[in-house]
Amino acid sequence: MTKQVQKLLRRTVSIAMLAVLLSACAVTRNERASGVAKDAQLGRGAEVVILPPDVELSSLLASGLQEVRADWTQAATGHVRTALLDALKARGATARIVEDFSALDDPDRAQQLKLLHEVVGYSVMMHGLGNGKLAHKDSFDWTLGEGARALDPKARYGLFVFIRDSYATEGRKAMLALAIVGVGVSMGQQIGFASLVDLDTGAIVWFNVLASARGDLRELDKARASIENLLTGAPL
């Protein structure tokens, strides 16, 4: 239990930090790897594989604790998949989606690479963009390393999507009253990042962070809007 609580706190703190970093209604902030031109369309003619999107929706309780909602998460994951596939096709990319890694030679390695991407993504979010940017890091050269090929035997690029979304419960909404005593009360946040990884080199060629107090992944149309925001500036 205590470990769960610690994890919860860590997550809350990092999300709160990001909210400070990007405090507005819907903000995205993207970056391309050094050497990728502004008008590059890497996806044209190249195969892009969409890795299993990591989406989790929670309800925000009055106390500020977040309770994961499996039903919302399941619906949202489906909407995100549909929206991503459509968005990539609209951009002329040859896209396909990976359901899970079981068809690969080394599914465990692929799963660990996905987790590595999550960690690297958090680092880029905190230290590669915006106010928390590392003072001496001039070039955008984040990478998963050469092992990234283990994610897919064929595709040139891998698209990763990670989204955490929370919605205030009625009890939480009542907490608006706390605003009187000067406490900022969050009513739920959509935080996510997406990155395009060159599977030959492992390099993150494009990365985008999305922070929004609006949006609702539980509905397909709104999920499409969120995904369009998330793909802002993608070299596809």
Added chain:
Amino acid sequence: MALTTPHRTNVRFLTSFAFLSLLLLAAWPLAAQQAAVAADEAGLLHQAEAFEARIASRASRVRDPVLDSYLRELVCKIDAQRCTDVRIYVIREPYFNALMAPNGAMVLFTGLLLRMEDEAQLVFVLGHELSHLRSRDSLAGWRRLKAAGNASIALQIVGGAVGGSALAAVAGLGALAPAFAFSRDQERAADDYGLQRLAELGYDTHRAGQSWADIWREEQARERKLSSGIFATHPASEERAKRLKAAATSGGETRSEAFHAVIAPHRLDWLEDEVGRRHYGQTKVLLERLRRLPFAPAEIDYAIGEMYRRRAREGDLERAQEHYETSTSAPDAPARAWRGLGLSAARRGDRTAAVKALNRYLELAPDAPDRELIEMEFEDQSAAP
């Protein structure tokens, strides 16, 4: 953010809203439980599945079919009904810990297996973990935390209303306490189930209390400046050891041979992991205990030698040498004991003895991963007569 713009809102509206919110919050924990019974459990299961996917793909997972089927048989013996719902993952980390996720994923750390003396002690631990699954303790714990969390907010508002912020802070803390006290109750209930199954299956029930008494001695030997990372979620306590000892009712089997036969291929690695923690005070207590058992004394002596060599305090090199010598004089000495003997001789400046022992090590372990390093370091000497 969009919803927190108090200056533009009517102040009187907000004041009445504050009282309304107090009422709502007071009723919230109960209402939430009734309205979202299925939702919170489904959410926990979803998180447990994500956790399991992480654990299952870890490189530090021990994949040994013999160990797996041994553990599975024990789990099925303890709870035949749930045995097909449980998936067991052994993770190579030197922690004294086991976890039970609400979806049936059970995680055992090798530091726990290393500390078990026999099957009876292991069955108690497995029974304890299975009890958390049977009673859906994760769900109860989460509900408790939710209720406490919401109550704590409510109290902070009351505190704010009477104008005492210190009072509010204290009240807030107090409201959170039951969330943790409850988990102690769950732990006791789990212990009771573990003991009950131990007795019913004909094991010696005294073994459970013995293992906790040993863990407690280890905990007391902790060097103050080092945190007790390995005991994080199952804190060792004298109270627990005494309680278990007092509750022991019957003698019976320990099945220590069966247990040690299964862990034998891994023991040396796990011993090295333990020494690698660099909590030498605790490690010494543990290794001296294991040395008294009739299992693999040469391996334990090697590990004690490693502990002293790495700690390297006054007199430690001599102690290390002594244990390496005891180890290498046994017929089943691990090859690595010769390496230890050689490295400690080198540290004392006895190059001849070092080269002799290291050559023996490389002879016994032709595929040693550190061969090149050793050959580079001692090349001159091995060429010399």
